[in-house]
Amino acid sequence: MIQLHQLSKSFGRLEVLRGIDLAFDQPGITAVLGPNGSGKSTLLKSILGMVIPDAGQILFHGKPIDPLGSYRKDISYLPQIARFPENLRVAELIRMIESFRPQESSSAALIRDFGLGPVLQSQLGHLSGGTRQKVNLVLTLMYDTPVIILDEPTAGLDPVALVRLKDRIIQAREAGKILLVTTHIMSLVEELADRVVFLLEGRIYFDGKPGELKQRVAEPTLEKAIANLLSGGHLSPIQLPESAGRVTRKMNGHVVHPQYNP
Template sequence: MISIEHLSKSFGKNTVLRDVSLELKAANISAILGPNGSGKTTLIKSILGMVIPDQGTISVQGQPIRGKHKYRDQIDYLSQIARFPENLKVRELLRMIQDLRTRKAYPDALIARFELEPFMETRLGHLSGGTRQKVNLVQAFMYDSPIIILDEPTSGLDPVATLRLKELILKEREKGKLILITSHIMSFVEEMAEDIVFLLDGHIHFEGSCDELKEKYHASQLETAIARMMMRTENNPHHEQNIQI
């Protein structure tokens, strides 16, 4: 379980998150959505301790995370851009990441799922973007951690691998894990996410279930709902004022 209270963060003069409060529960798939620069990545990085908040507290499994590092053992993380040391082999990379964790890892089933066996002895620098993303997925899912954070998980994946990924996410959901996703692919989000957090200019603009969102904006598809939501905010002078503050 992750709870965020009154989180604010600015980089220089640029305020990225303003007073964000959020509760993420176990046995749930949540998606964080929002246009570019809305603070999605900053929010995720704050949870992971890469970004240090100006104000507010973040607790993971009930413990405040500030200045700590051990709590990250509870989190599996898939980063957006998969770049690894070029001269390490796939097997060595996986071993290295396991080496950094205390939790036991189960890479073999994942390697089979994404058909990576032929690449295990290949240097990471020689892999294609899609294969690298598969390696990235293996390293992210191989621990049985209670929290999974996925930043653009489908990027670079072929349809078969995407399908395998979806199955995998659902399987982990069944185990009662907390799963947090960001993605640009609305169909993917619609298919996977139960709850939606929509960020706009550092605020939580909408928080609720996927169905509530569609209902609110009278749309049958998530993409349409979000498009309508964004158009409405653009025409809302009150909101403009908010931005200028």
């Protein structure tokens, strides 16, 4: 469904993505993990055409993505920051986004699920952060698309909404959709993710099942495994483009990135 080939992107002198090769073909939930600034959002935004890569190719349904964006009708995206035009009402915003897509929307059920009924006629500028995030979720989940991309979906949600969100994510997986999720909440990853992609400094350091990651660094929880990765350097980037010109060396039988020496 989605293939990334040698994707690179720099912002000024900062290399955010360095020759990423990835494919999202199987249904299921992939957690894209990494510390702040590791390139997670840039990776997801590249798929959506919001960030234009310097090099590499993105294929959607086997075709290079079209700059006019018609392929985006098959993708639902939850942006990391939920901020909307302050003077529009919630119902107006939902109608507006609905008017951009040909598909049927299931906004009514989501509005009920997330308890947004009472605020439908409120202006978006008057909503709390958590309520705005719920509106954000309604706008994202109201379409039946084969791909769903969620950038920090749990930010500011109360426990009830969080449970509803998890239910929706699980339903989407059962419906055979491809979900890409970034989050800093490792318990959520342990609970939901079928696959973990770990990014660091724009390279992929791990791509596999969450259980494999724990096994590899011999830690009992994903949180500890990730912390271990960040501080200890048990793993090397899966691909190191020759053009990057970085020196790697072997230590204890592992290829070690120079900046992550134990």
